[in-house]
Amino acid sequence: MALSLQADLTLINGALRPDVTVHVGGDGRIIGVDRPGDETEDEAEGNVVEIFSATSGEFAAPQGRKIHRLRKRVLLPGFVNAHSHAFQRLLRGRTEFRAPGRPDDDFWSWRNAMYKVTQALDPDELEAVTRMAMMEMLLAGYTHVVEFHYLHNQKNGQQYDDPAELSRRVLAAAESAGIGITLLRVAYQRGGVGLAASVEQRRFTDPDLDRYARAWEATVPLVELGSRRPVQIGMAAHSVRALDKDFLEGLGRLAEEKGCVLHAHVAEQPREVEECLQEHDCRPLELLAASGLVTERFTAVHGTYLAAEEADLLGEAGATVCICPTTERNLGDGLPDLQALQSAGARLAIGSDSQVRINPFAELRGLEDGERLRLGRRNCLAPAAGGPVAPYLLEAGSAGGARAGQLGAGSIAPGQRADLVAVDLEVPMLAGVLEGRESDGALLAALVLGGDSSWVCDVWVGGRHVVEAGQLLRWPSAVEDYRKVAKRVWG
Secondary structure: OOEEEEEEEEEEOOEEEEOOEEEEOOOOEEEEEEOOOOOOHHHHOOOEEEEEOOOOOOOOOOOOOOEEEEEEEEEEEOEEEEEEOHHHHHHOOOOOOOOOOOOOOOHHHHHHHHHHHHHHOOHHHHHHHHHHHHHHHHHHOEEEEEEEEOOOOOOOOOOOOOOOHHHHHHHHHHHHHOOEEEEEEEEOOOOEOOEOOOHHHOOOOOOOHHHHHHHHHHHHHHOEOOOOOOEEEEEEEOOOOOOOHHHHHHHHHHHHHHOOOEEEEEOOOHHHHHHHHHHHOOOHHHHHHHOOOOOOOEEEEEOOOOOHHHHHHHHHHOOEEEEOHHHHHHOOOOOOOHHHHHHHOOEEEEOOEOOOOOOHHHHHHHHHHHHHHHHOOOOOOOOOOOOOOHHHHHHHHHHHHHHHOOOOOOOOOOOOEOOEEEEEOOOHHHOOOOOOOOHHHHHHHHHHHHOOHHHEEEEEEOOEEEEEOOEEOOHHHHHHHHHHHHHHHHO
16 A cells, blocks of 8 residues: 655755655655655646545545645654653652652652552553553654663562563553554663662563573564564663673673664763762763773663763764653753764754653753753754754654664655654644744744644654544553553552
């Protein structure tokens, strides 16, 4: 089945173009992009059907090649959520208070609340919570998620008979939701420097690299690289505090052997940096680089307290840095130096992380807003030679994340996956933005720096229409299942 889409405006190479027709093949990839003035065979034969507008009803893919006219819409590459802990959706709203007698609240006290959730969930409940979070991602405009998955064991710390049991549940949730996924099986060995894993951490741990490798291999048969909704498997080091140097070096060799992406939490907290200096006499990213992890397939998550020389290491390797502004603000982590990363040549991506809010537009403007607050200046991430900031941010949200997830997507071009998002141009907040000169640039800026996920009306994953006019199949039942879990966990 072939599909063609023509929106009022389409983002091509960082700029909006009017009336572009995007042709999608049966394999879910873009096979052609027609610019205005180039009459297609379909149009010459009068095979253009308007089946969608701001007020029309069903949007159903027709048989054969039809051009679906998306009036009052702008078509963008799908966003990639490059760092997610889906189960943490259960924490939303539950940690926004300070306990009596506690002088302050921080990441470490939040972590204790997170442990309550990890100890509560059985496999069925994990699947239900994950499905809810991933459906919310689709509704927000994310077409692919990189799931940083570290719930592996039973509540008592024992392995399941199938070491991939909980990985299977996460993948089943992604399938039910309809979102593409790169599942990162996270290596977690210890509770910190010289510390065994705590009771609360037993569900996360693999005591040695051999057991980790066997469990990772058990997930390989679940890979579906060529499907319209891709399923990929990668690796992750939870952090330098959770793995000793031998484990880190072995993980780097294993990822190189398998040719898969490798992610790690890096320098999210000052304490992590201090402990790494005490144990290894170097900083976290320096340790990861010396251990062989930092390559073009590596993604550093957060990077809040990177030194300048660490940013240079990431740039030299061609690595990616995933920033999660909403979560980092919520946890009080701090503001990373994005200009240093940009200047070093590191790629940026975004993630919803703790799911305090699932909104790619909020993450994108958080990148720029954070730099404005940190530096006291404006348009901080615009090109050094001058120009608008919005195209750079949009690239981080799509192509940057696609790179972190080892995914052939992130732009609207032949050969790319047809992971696409249509945004409503008739929302009241955009009134007047498209009037007058330089209106296309104004629209991109308004979308990125003032947009909201509620403006997303349609989403395609591999050419499959999964969100139609803001509606997602099986959403009511997913919400009901999720509510049952939340009621049991929170009493």
